[in-house]
Amino acid sequence: GAVVSQHPSRVICKSGTSVKIECRSLDFQATTMFWYRQFPKKSLMLMATSNEGSKATYEQGVEKDKFLINHASLTLSTLTVTSAHPEDSSFYICSAEGRYSNYGYTFGSGTRLTVV
Amino acid sequence: DAKTTQPTSMDCAEGRAANLPCNHSTISGNEYVYWYRQIHSQGPQYIIHGLKNNETNEMASLIITEDRKSSTLILPHATLRDTAVYYCIAGRETSGSRLTFGEGTQLTVNP
Numbered sequence: 747g748a749v750v751s752q753h754p755s756r757v758i759c760k761s762g763t764s765v766k767i768e769c770r771s772l773d774f775q776a777t778t779m780f781w782y783r784q785f786p787k788k789s790l791m792l793m794a795t796s797n798e799g800s801k802a803t804y805e806q807g808v809e810k811d812k813f814l815i816n817h818a819s820l821t822l823s824t825l826t827v828t829s830a831h832p833e834d835s836s837f838y839i840c841s842a843e844g845r846y847s848n849y850g851y852t853f854g855s856g857t858r859l860t861v862v
Numbered sequence: 863d864a865k866t867t868q869p870t871s872m873d874c875a876e877g878r879a880a881n882l883p884c885n886h887s888t889i890s891g892n893e894y895v896y897w898y899r900q901i902h903s904q905g906p907q908y909i910i911h912g913l914k915n916n917e918t919n920e921m922a923s924l925i926i927t928e929d930r931k932s933s934t935l936i937l938p939h940a941t942l943r944d945t946a947v948y949y950c951i952a953g954r955e956t957s958g959s960r961l962t963f964g965e966g967t968q969l970t971v972n973p
Contacts, residue, residue, distance in 0.1 A: 752905070780960055782963075789963045789964060789965050790900075790906070790963040791963075792960055792963075795960055837903070841905075841906075841961075851908070851961055853907070853908075855904055855905045856903065856904060856905045858903070
């Protein structure tokens with residue numbers, strides 16, 4: 747089946763630094779990738795939608811200059827949290843939609859970001 | 863995307879069937895019903911989806927009412943590993959359509 751690899755699974759960074767999270771589709775081409783954020787005991791909140799080769803579309807209230815998304819190839823999208831602050835600490839999850847995926851949307855395993 | 867409503871939590875005994883309801887009374891004709899589950903600190907896992915007809919796969923069965931305003935996910939023989947948050951989502955199957963997650967149902971399978 748379709749597999750999405752997300753890396754790293756956990757990261758701790760200092761306040762003010764930037765962190766890059768990678769999302770790769772391993773056995774299919776992902777035309778569209780989605781980035782979600784999830785706070786403890788809450789549901790997933792969509793942050794942005796990225797399409798290969800074009801600019802990401804951000805949800806209302808999500809700062810595009812803070813959460814940089816790059817979808818340079820059909821198998822890789824990256825989310826960079828710039829100038830991270832403790833309130834950015836969260837669980838970040840990507841999902842990918844493949845051209846030939848039978849399951850529509852496949853999710854990565856998530857990245858736990860802690861900003862200290 | 864149509865809004866879905868699910869109970870906040872449910873309990874089920876191990877080995878019994880778990881029946882998880884979902885209301886989606888405003889679902890449109892081209893929206894599918896998707897079910898995902900999320901085990902603690904992991905990404906959501908696809909379970910099943912359907913449009914009108916009942917669906918079954920190796921994980922679960924999906925029963926959709928004739929008017930499509932509600933559905934039930936059935937885990938036929940729940941195990942402890944099925945303890946998770948289950949999300950029912952109405953969404954289109956067209957390319958680029960996003961999935962909007964509600965609060966889901968916390969299913970706890972008890973020994």
